[in-house]
Amino acid sequence: MYDVATVRKDFPILSRQVHGKPLVYLDNAATSQKPQAVIDAWVDYYTRHNANVHRGVHTLSVEATEAYEAAREKIARFFNVPAPEQLLFTRNTTEAINLVAMAWASANVKAGDEIVVSEVEHHSNLVPWQRVCEVTGATLKLIKVKPDYTLDFSDLDRTLTARTKLVAITQQSNVLGTIVPVKPVMDAARRVGALVLVDGAQSAPHSKVDVQAMDCDFFAFSGHKMLAPMGIGGLYVKRGVLEAMEPFLRGGEMVLEVTYERATWADLPYKFEAGTPNVADAIALSAAVEYLSRLGMDEIRQHEVALTKHALERMREIEEITTFGPTDLSLRGGVISFYMADVHPHDIGTVLDREGIAIRTGHHCAMPLVRSRLNVPATARASFYLYNTEAEVDALIEALKKTQRYFGNAHARRA
Amino acid sequence: MYDVATVRKDFPILSRQVHGKPLVYLDNAATSQKPQAVIDAWVDYYTRHNANVHRGVHTLSVEATEAYEAAREKIARFFNVPAPEQLLFTRNTTEAINLVAMAWASANVKAGDEIVVSEVEHHSNLVPWQRVCEVTGATLKLIKVKPDYTLDFSDLDRTLTARTKLVAITQQSNVLGTIVPVKPVMDAARRVGALVLVDGAQSAPHSKVDVQAMDCDFFAFSGHKMLAPMGIGGLYVKRGVLEAMEPFLRGGEMVLEVTYERATWADLPYKFEAGTPNVADAIALSAAVEYLSRLGMDEIRQHEVALTKHALERMREIEEITTFGPTDLSLRGGVISFYMADVHPHDIGTVLDREGIAIRTGHHCAMPLVRSRLNVPATARASFYLYNTEAEVDALIEALKKTQRYFGNAHARRA
Amino acid sequence: MLMPDGLDDLYQEIILDHYRHPRNKGLLADADLQAEGYNPFCGDQVRLTMDLDESGHVHKVGFDGQGCSISQASASILTKLVKGRSVDEVQGLVATVRRIMQGADMTDEQKDELGELEALEGVKKFPIRVKCALLPWTTLQDAVSEYRKTHAQ
Amino acid sequence: MLMPDGLDDLYQEIILDHYRHPRNKGLLADADLQAEGYNPFCGDQVRLTMDLDESGHVHKVGFDGQGCSISQASASILTKLVKGRSVDEVQGLVATVRRIMQGADMTDEQKDELGELEALEGVKKFPIRVKCALLPWTTLQDAVSEYRKTHAQ
Numbered sequence A, B: 001m002y003d004v005a006t007v008r009k010d011f012p013i014l015s016r017q018v019h020g021k022p023l024v025y026l027d028n029a030a031t032s033q034k035p036q037a038v039i040d041a042w043v044d045y046y047t048r049h050n051a052n053v054h055r056g057v058h059t060l061s062v063e064a065t066e067a068y069e070a071a072r073e074k075i076a077r078f079f080n081v082p083a084p085e086q087l088l089f090t091r092n093t094t095e096a097i098n099l100v101a102m103a104w105a106s107a108n109v110k111a112g113d114e115i116v117v118s119e120v121e122h123h124s125n126l127v128p129w130q131r132v133c134e135v136t137g138a139t140l141k142l143i144k145v146k147p148d149y150t151l152d153f154s155d156l157d158r159t160l161t162a163r164t165k166l167v168a169i170t171q172q173s174n175v176l177g178t179i180v181p182v183k184p185v186m187d188a189a190r191r192v193g194a195l196v197l198v199d200g201a202q203s204a205p206h207s208k209v210d211v212q213a214m215d216c217d218f219f220a221f222s223g224h225k226m227l228a229p230m231g232i233g234g235l236y237v238k239r240g241v242l243e244a245m246e247p248f249l250r251g252g253e254m255v256l257e258v259t260y261e262r263a264t265w266a267d268l269p270y271k272f273e274a275g276t277p278n279v280a281d282a283i284a285l286s287a288a289v290e291y292l293s294r295l296g297m298d299e300i301r302q303h304e305v306a307l308t309k310h311a312l313e314r315m316r317e318i319e320e321i322t323t324f325g326p327t328d329l330s331l332r333g334g335v336i337s338f339y340m341a342d343v344h345p346h347d348i349g350t351v352l353d354r355e356g357i358a359i360r361t362g363h364h365c366a367m368p369l370v371r372s373r374l375n376v377p378a379t380a381r382a383s384f385y386l387y388n389t390e391a392e393v394d395a396l397i398e399a400l401k402k403t404q405r406y407f408g409n410a411h412a413r414r415a
Numbered sequence C, D: 001m002l003m004p005d006g007l008d009d010l011y012q013e014i015i016l017d018h019y020r021h022p023r024n025k026g027l028l029a030d031a032d033l034q035a036e037g038y039n040p041f042c043g044d045q046v047r048l049t050m051d052l053d054e055s056g057h058v059h060k061v062g063f064d065g066q067g068c069s070i071s072q073a074s075a076s077i078l079t080k081l082v083k084g085r086s087v088d089e090v091q092g093l094v095a096t097v098r099r100i101m102q103g104a105d106m107t108d109e110q111k112d113e114l115g116e117l118e119a120l121e122g123v124k125k126f127p128i129r130v131k132c133a134l135l136p137w138t139t140l141q142d143a144v145s146e147y148r149k150t151h152a153q
């Protein structure tokens, strides 16, 4: 049995008070909190093993190198990456996607080509492709979102053409919670010979990811959304694609031989990791995936489904609330964006904060989706993770009712 | 008085044993160790304040944002950066230089232009410029290193011409220890209208840096070499240059408004910080500069000069040793590269490691300098920092003598 | 009425009242001064229009917008306060409000003169919301600057 | 002689002897097999040249190089071990050495046959130095592969 009370004890921040109330952290789609095991892994590295990696003959450097590469192996296994050198460390999802936009797309996308994204993409999986199109003369095409908040795959074969070079698509929307089935996209892409990049920022923390089963060409993720520190993320790249790719950033660590005139590149994965890597955070990320594996991704997913179900049901008690996102729980993650009639999301956020409840308000880095598809200036968003409880969902609902009464009562008084 | 014994107590790793001997960490040019205050700042962030920054109305997000921006202000003050928004956070020096190479140079360097670097540059300040030249058709020119291991400024006015767009130069060589006076370069660059990038990876940790007094256009540094964690570094950019610069990475946080078709950019500095930033490490970096400021950069420098003087003197006791780098201590930092006749650096490194002494061996990411200017396949390098002691230098010397005897005695036996 | 702790400072009755009953709502056609302000982070939006009389004083004002209670109430209060002021006086008013919202206490004189603005002072305890309160005022500044540019001599 | 702890395993007398008195040093002109290996991280360098007799066995071998004691001693030992072997046997030898250096214990048979190679076993306790020991052997593999390519049928 999944025991959330025990899980919570692993997260020191959860015992914090906010405005005199226990913290109810429901901003997990923005970033996750960290278990003691992750904090300890980081501290242990700096108190016992820290050194710059590679090429060092001294003990600390050997230990640091081994720990860094062991971390890569463990994280690679977590995503079923076939070989560790196909997992490149980056700062976050955004850098991972930019790496592909600069190192791969700039060499493979030409004027007249097409890049396909969906209407639910995070800015980090939209703006880099706008740039590639601007620079190369390629065209950006959109897979539409349907009124039921799932993606419209009905005319995939018209959207993807022989000119399509890349489809860049999220596996889970950070606004709608929508889980995007990657397979239809993969199939359509393979038919036209396009590559597929999967933005796993929201899927990696919350469900089992198997990059080989998915068969995608690129998979990007952020550590900080999956219990690891900020400052570390990764990019999986399919073997043949990776081997043909030019470097991204240039400098130390990523070269083989350098003369004053030119340089040749180090083996994979180092070719793509210029400069001193973030060893400590990579090790902490491996502690995070170890923690997640121990709990079990399927168990975590089930826990979040239950919370989401409960939250959606209870939100129906407040008639002024409109929620966005698929109603079918098997098609959505633990993210609920909502809108309350007559109360601006910003005001909801402030009232909830006074109750110790942290939610996010705004456009969630998906401005075109929020403004021109949901047609609201902003939404409020509660997002759950493995340490959240049904009691916290209830606290959210009570606080929302209070908010409604607070703004609504005044109405009543006037009337 | 600078009390190194007290300083050492702040660094937990220094009580570690290696092969049964106390750790003598002399690989500081590669990366530095971390004081408890830096570790604590990081841990405190994750145990009490962690959230994604900006746009959040809830308390944790407000606290995280304030701490992140307070860190930026403190670090900006440390380098005398005029306004915090002129300090961009990057992963490290390498990323900072690549940012300039991609965001600035790609828009400002054209075929026929020239970029000038010196012969002592680290790969991270050489390879990105080779790339810019390759892509744009510009030419890379070299400021030579003299037999006394200082840079040859005698014909600066011939090296820098009206075609020179940028001079990218280190403020301190990580191989030779040479401190490069930036002023003559600045003066020559201003005469021809070129911008100047200063690679401060080795100067920032060891001496007072004032970017306004220096008057450079770009200043790049790495946190991990100055007591902060890996994963954070920075780039200072002069106001007018910064305001004219196009973005580097694209995605969340760096945009103002986004439609499906196009995006506009956020204010400085966010325009250059795409994706979730490394808040915790930025805060830890500010704890590091606080620590350094408390000790005093001048005091730290004096301490290192004394160690370097002692080490150079004692190395003369071993006649098989050749040291590289300026003899004038005012022109060098605490870095000593050396070569021992008949003993390969790799073997020195291994023997010293068994004594608990960590030094670096190899080309130190400056392959053309080592191979075609020093004319050795590799060097051994001892580099000092604020926690090193004269006794540790003595231990190094004794271990080097042992090494010499070890390899030398066998010689003798044969003879 | 239930009021979550401390929120009364932010959501004073005057604010809620302006939010629900915005004064001078609706834009003027062909206004002498106008500007639009937008804060993409929260989606707050304000449009301001003003007409001057022959003596150069604001005699008609209208706003429109969308956003949180603070930004919209602040805009509504603004429209009451600018009326009858010259362009120079409007500019002075913006500066005063900015100073107050950025931390200065209101003098008794200011409280007398600026009346309902006092209700916005509570926002200062919610630093993250200060930019909501200021949005209409920075928009007003833009309107003045634009007017000055086009009426330079 | 002073020997810092544990270093005897790495720097066995045989190794030091090969390092200082390299066997078969000097390159053959117009060799049947040749290759060059380089490890840029340490600056270790090895060049190998070999001539075959009519029956296709190595009968002359010469090497040249620059680097640490381990890489150079390993190269010197290699030149002794390849002599008299056919190209297939050389290839088998490389595979054996690789397996040993990557962790497999030497069998008694191997110890008999490969003699001084045993001295390199101590390197295994210094994982970072294993690639030094292996450099001549991967270079030998390159030489064989190159030979096979040009003598395909």
Ligand SMILES: Cc1ncc(COP(=O)(O)O)c(C=O)c1O
Residues within 6 Å of the ligand: A252, A274, A275, A276, A277, B029, B030, B092, B093, B094, B095, B122, B124, B125, B170, B172, B173, B174, B199, B201, B202, B222, B365
């Ligand atoms: C002079 C110099 N420049 C640049 C760098 C690159 O620093 P980082 O690896 O932190 O990006 C270094 C560090 O080795 C250095 O010494």
Ligand SMILES: Cc1ncc(COP(=O)(O)O)c(C=O)c1O
Residues within 6 Å of the ligand: A029, A030, A092, A093, A094, A095, A122, A124, A125, A170, A172, A173, A174, A199, A201, A202, A222, A365, B252, B274, B275, B276, B277
């Ligand atoms: C779907 C999605 N993609 C990309 C990102 C960007 O992640 P990061 O800011 O860690 O680079 C996020 C995070 O907000 C996200 O939710």
